[in-house]
Amino acid sequence: MITWATFPFLRYTPALILGIVACLVLGAGWPPAWPGALGLAGAAGALLLLAVRRPGPAATDAAGLLALLAVAALGAALAQRATESRRADHLTHVAAQTEAYEAVVDDYTVARPATYATTLRVRAVRVAGRWRTATGGIRVSVPRAGGVPAPRYGEVWLVRGHPDPSKAPLNPGEFDYRRYLAYHQVYHQQFIHPDQYRVVATRPPSYLVAISMRAAAQLDGVFKHYIKPKREYSMASALVLGIKDDVDAETKQAYAATGTTHIMAVSGLQVGLLFGFMTWFLRVSFGRTRGFRYWSVGVGLAVIWAYAFLTGLSPSVLRAAVMFSFVIVGRALERQDGIFNTLAVAAFCLLVYDPFLVADVGFQLSFLAVLSIVYLQPRIGRWFDAHAYFANRQRPWQPPVVQRAWRGAGWAADAVWQATALSLAAQVATFPLGLYYFHQFPLSFLLSNLVAVPISSGAVYVGLGLLVLKGLVALPALALPAAAPVLDYLPQAVAWVFERMILLFNEYIFWIGRALPGALVREIHVTAGQTVLVFGLLGAWLAWQHTRRLGWLGAGAGLAVALAGSRVAEARAGAPLEEFVVYSIPRRSVVGFWQGATAEFVAADSLPLSETERTYRLLPGLIQRGARAPACRVGWRGAAVPVRRLADADSANPKFYLKTSPVVLARWHGLRLGFVSGRLAPAARPTPLDVLVLRRNARVAPEALAAAFGPQVQVVFDSSCKSWYVARHDSALRALGLRPWDVTAQGAFRRRPPGR
Template identity: 85%
Template sequence: MITWAKFPFLRYTPALILGIVAYMVLGAGWPTLWPGALGLAAASAALLAGAVRRPHPAATDAAGLLALLAVAVLGAALAQRATESRRPDHLAQLGPRVEAYQAVVDDYTVVRLATYATTLRVRAVRVAGRWRTATGGIRVSVPRAGAGAPPRYGAVWLVRGHPDASKGPLNPGEFDYRRYLAFHQVYHQQFIHPDQYRVVGMAPPNYLVAVSMRAAKQIEGVFKHYVKEKREYALASALVLGIKDDVDADTKQAYAATGTTHIMAVSGLQVGLLFAALTWALRLSFGRVRGFRYWSAGVGLAVIWAYAFLTGLSPSVLRAAVMFSFVIVGRAAGRQEGIVNTLAVAAFCLLLYDPFLVADVGFQLSFLAVLSIVYLQPRIARWFDAKAYFAGRQRPWQSKPAQAAWRGTGWAAEAVWQATALSLAVQVATFPLGLYYFHQFPLSFLFSNLVAVPISSGAVYVGLALLLLKGALALLGLVLPAAANAALDLLPQGLAWVFEQMIWAFNEYIGWIGRALPGALVREIHVTAGQTVLVFGLLGAWLVWQRTRRLVWLGAAASVAVVLAGSRVAEARAGAPLEEFVVYSIPRRSVVGFWQGPTAEFVAADSLPLSETERTYRLLPGLIQRGARAPACRVGWRGATVPTRRLADADSTNPKFYLQTSPVVLASWRGLRLGFVSGRLGPAARPTPLDVLVLRRNARVTPGALAATFGPQAQVVFDSSCKSWYVARHDSALHAQGFRTWDVAAQGAFRLRPPGR
């Protein structure tokens, strides 16, 4: 049994999370919550004081429940207060009236193939020729061609024009980037041309972060100087500093396919390795010194936060630093047995600072991974005692080398088993989130992590040693002659060679695992948020039953499993009979889809094959959501199973016309009459009524010609190959003629079910 009084934050932190999530899901129209939170806090404090003076089980339970309710309401109030869009001076209240604005770069710059992406925080806007203070975040993209250097943290920009509200998902099942940005208090986006802005000054929102980012760039220069191969240099920067700008897409995919992406993110792994090495070194050297427990905690905190500072104070390393800081303080206070409560305290404090961290996948994975290591790993490790097993194979009559071999084998087997238990524990706790966010599960995680994590851990130590050595030699270089500096530089060169070879080794191993087990990555798994919660509930009930052996928890686990299976069956039955015609929103493309339950056929009407990026980000989410099996992708209408015919007029072959007409493609599918027009529409031989008319490539049409040819009842759809100016020019004219219109670039994919379906 758990003595809850010793672990209060195992109750308070879930209550805080519940309140935050309730506001995120349901709280858009809620009134101000602070008065209610303060009132509940005062009432619970009074009730607790009364329960202490006159102890009674019912009064104590009531006071505890009221305190948990107060904490939950506090979480909702904190989330409400952190929602910037509620402020009266926010950009969301101004809309397109903004003529220009002044903002400061307030985030890291992401280097993409053709653009730089970063976040601006608005300080002032110009409306109707007058400047006024304003707030709000804008996610901006700037083309690399002509932009010069990447945007710098703290640079003050003067931007002409107004930002647009962030767009929601444009295609079925697509990632909701608008919601993701909103959790980071960013509600607008803008593509800014180089001639649309200028830098007017430097005013970093946080000077400590600015200095930290400059330090990280200087340290990255050490790796660039000593690690010669581009791939190994990119991985070195990602492994030790968390800078992944130069990691190519193939490498990222290889690590994702083998479940080792966490290696390339500076987070709990690197901070934990630094903490473990520091603890071991201090205990070995100064373990018997008086007051070791206290002053070693101070050294540990200093080193961890120095590392966080030198890696740019990124959010992931800050979370890890806070987490391990609480662990260090807990150990110094003699609370080693309450590490789970200590982690709950760390999560509670982080959520007080930023309630929307609860929706951050890094935050979720970090705490789940550490909790699983603390709770599950020791229990899994007890399944098998490798040392005892091989020690039992020793016999008194065996030679000393044979006995030493048995002992060595037992030590090695124990190390491998401990690493296996660690990997299993982390996967058990985190795989539901992997299914929900990434829609895949790497079956090869055990093989890949078993070798890659130890090698990469060693590489982290060597990389940190390289940085320390280079720093020490730089200080010596201030007083030594140039010849001595050149000789001493051989030391970091040798260490860098070892570092590079280690990175090469584990990268080659990851590539080999991917080639040796090509089918080990289970892709395109769809689980809803509710089903993810049910999976965690099932795991939790099972673990409690494992500890208590009370049948009520086994029954709870079985009940949750039945509900989870029922939700999967209901989801499959709901999607099986669904038929739908879809015009997709893919920039500069003409792509339509024909859905019949889990069967899908896509047609690229512009006769260009879909790129892997277009398929992955535009079509694949919908395929996963619908559980599609063997979807067909057609390039052009040739080969499509949908019956089509071409409608051309007599002018289409007349050489006197400079602008030739393009044939109209007509399709009939499940009772829907579809038409696709591009180019110039000539006079039709006879009217052809349609249900849906798709205009492509800025088709040269007039509302009258469309009405005469296809009838005014047709739904007109502008696909993504139509320019914005073309849509703006024709939309009002078509409405005046009686047509209904839909712009997939602005409104998202057009979806229509066949009649009677």
């Protein structure tokens, strides 16, 4: 039985989260929630005073309920206050009229193969020739070609032109990047050419963050100097500093497939290792000194926050630092038994600071993993007593060496079992989120983590030791330059060990992937509601394990039935669906024919889809609809959809060496389709179509389209058409009463067959 008065934040934090989520789901356009929060808080206070004067359960329960409602209203009010688009001077109100703007680089720079990406925070805009103050975030991309330097935190840019609103998902099931940016208070995007902006000053929004980023870059330089192999260097930097720019796609995929991606992110694992080592070292070295319990708090907080500072103050390490700071203070106050309340307090404070953290995947995974480990790991660990198992195999007549071997085997088996229990406990709480966000589940997570996590944990200590050692020998080397080569031997030796440890767990991860190629269950689709049901089912099971009350089993059975029903309803809704789709894939001509869970894709431009295009553009829709064995065709070859080709004017002209593609006509379940990529020849007689797809800037006259394919045809510009081409023909087509659709700007075009 939980004594709620001892753990108040186990009630307040969920209430705060519910208020924030309600604001996010129902929209930020609500009227201000502050009056309601203050009113509910006042009513709760009045009832509490009444309960003190006239004790009774009714007044106390009512006061507690109103207090929870007040906290929920507070969450909604905080979310509203943090929503920058509600401000009167926000960029949203003047973006279309903006001629130029001044902004500061306010984020890390991500180096992509062809561009640099970062976030600008607007300070002023010019509208109608006049400058005015403004606020707002813009996600910008700058080409890397031509020696363009990477944007640096704190640079003040003067940019010509105006940003565009962030694009909604362009294809079915695609990741909603617009919503992701909105949760980070970024509502606009812009591709900026090198001649479109100028760096006019350097004024960092936070000098502390600027210094921290510079320190992280210097430490990264230490790893780059000592660790020469690119893969090992990139993993060293990711493991200790959280810098993942140089980690190649193959390595990322290998770690994702084995459930060990968390190793590459500086977050709870690294901060927890530092916290554990520091706690052990201080207790062993100074545990008996006067006031140890209090002054060790200051040392612990200083070490953790120094590490956060040296790793660039990234959001993930800041969350972990806040979490462990509360744990350290709770231990000093002898509140170890209230670890759940301590974690709830940490989450409450973080959400008050930034309510949109509730939608952050890292925040969700971090707190759920820690809560699950704290609660479940000891319970799972008690399932098997390795020490007792091997101790029972000892006999008095056995030689001492054999008895020591049994004890050693017990110790080793217990260490392995406790690590297994920890990994299982972490997975119990996080696998529903893994299914929802990543649509996959690595069955090999146990084998991967049992070896990779201990080795990588040791590598973290060695990597930190390398940085400390380099700092220690740097000062004598400056004073005695002649001794610098000799002093450098020790860092070189530590770096050699560090590199070999990284190589070891890298090779192990790749080996697991090769040895168990089918251990990654892919393309799992669960909705947000189904994810909540899965968490509810887990919670009911854990409550039954704790209380042994049959009511919790009944609740779990009800949730299981609801989950199964939602899956059946989803399958029944998608089974009869038939749909033709023109996809929005940059510079490509790709269409899809859907019949229930069966899909066939045709790359009409005769080029196969790349793995990146398939993964980011088509795969989300495949997962969402539960597609089975989709077929991908190139240039209509082998397509099940019957087509016939009409030679266009250019393809029939012998003077042209390069022949354009002919006009392609198709009929699918009664839907009449046409694809034109060249110059349209005069038609002897009209060929009525339902959908006409224009490809590769087809040289057509709007009047000729209406005459050749009928006045009711739906004209679609696919992604191979340039923006200037679409702009030139759009108004002319509308003037003729035709209905143009641009998949680049409006997203994928979707059409069901007639009568379906």
